[in-house]
Amino acid sequence: MLVDLHVHTVVSSPCSHIDPRQLIHAARRLGLDAVCGTEHEEMEGAQVAWELGRELGFPVLRGVEVYTDCGDMLVFGLEIPSFPLQVPFEELHRWVREADGLIIPAHPCRSDRGFHDRLGPERAEFLLARVDALEVKNGGNTEEANLRAEAVALEYGIPGVGGSDAHFLMQLGRCLTVFENDIESEEDLVREVKAGRCRAAYAHEVEGIELSRLWR
Ligand SMILES: [Zn+2]
Numbered sequence: 683m684l685v686d687l688h689v690h691t692v693v694s695s696p697c698s699h700i701d702p703r704q705l706i707h708a709a710r711r712l713g714l715d716a717v718c719g720t721e722h723e724e725m726e727g728a729q730v731a732w733e734l735g736r737e738l739g740f741p742v743l744r745g746v747e748v749y750t751d752c753g754d755m756l757v758f759g760l761e762i763p764s765f766p767l768q769v770p771f772e773e774l775h776r777w778v779r780e781a782d783g784l785i786i787p788a789h790p791c792r793s794d795r796g797f798h799d800r801l802g803p804e805r806a807e808f809l810l811a812r813v814d815a816l817e818v819k820n821g822g823n824t825e826e827a828n829l830r831a832e833a834v835a836l837e838y839g840i841p842g843v844g845g846s847d848a849h850f851l852m853q854l855g856r857c858l859t860v861f862e863n864d865i866e867s868e869e870d871l872v873r874e875v876k877a878g879r880c881r882a883a884y885a886h887e888v889e890g891i892e893l894s895r896l897w898r
């Protein structure tokens with residue numbers, strides 16, 4: 683099961699150029715089995731894509747990317763329509779725990795600095811003890827930044843996930859998450875990530891995905 687865990691659409695992310703209907707057609711053409719809507723601070727875009735997905739018979743999972751004092755967090759399983767800017771991590775974590783959802787630092791090592799260096803050792807340890815996974819392959823990152831994140835996930839025994847962070851259709855599927863089991867709903871996603879039955883991959887590392895299909 684191949685899922686792009688991190689995509690922005692025009693509906694809620696002004697920085698994105700992806701129309702939700704085109705997103706679903708492109709995801710299918712590419713060979714993805716599902717795609718996640720993760721807008722900045724807003725759930726509406728994911729909801730619109732989810733409804734279209736139902737209409738077109740393609741699974742869309744609803745998430746959100748929330749900016750916190752510890753950087754961007756991908757969140758799933760939380761039914762809050764919009765988030766204030768720079769939510770304290772503790773607060774977001776509490777909401778996610780109460781809802782039994784997922785909290786995953788997005789592109790945790792995007793800057794030149796490592797995870798511990800950026801947050802400070804104490805804060806970094808605090809986070810690593812509380813997150814459900816790390817986004818270890820992000821399509822907008824350099825390979826080095828992804829490798830730094832991967833090393834942290836490995837050292838701490840935290841599951842690694844991947845997503846394109848696409849803002850343009852051409853970026854879809856560059857990075858993705860390979861799941862051992864079928865994912866048809868957010869509940870499936872939460873359960874499988876928590877159980878660690880997933881791994882991050884680049885498009886070229888998995889069979890069945892061909893990025894060139896996007897511009898044919
Ligand atoms: Zn981000």
Ligand SMILES: [Zn+2]
Nearest residue numbers: 688690747847
């Ligand atoms: Zn993003």
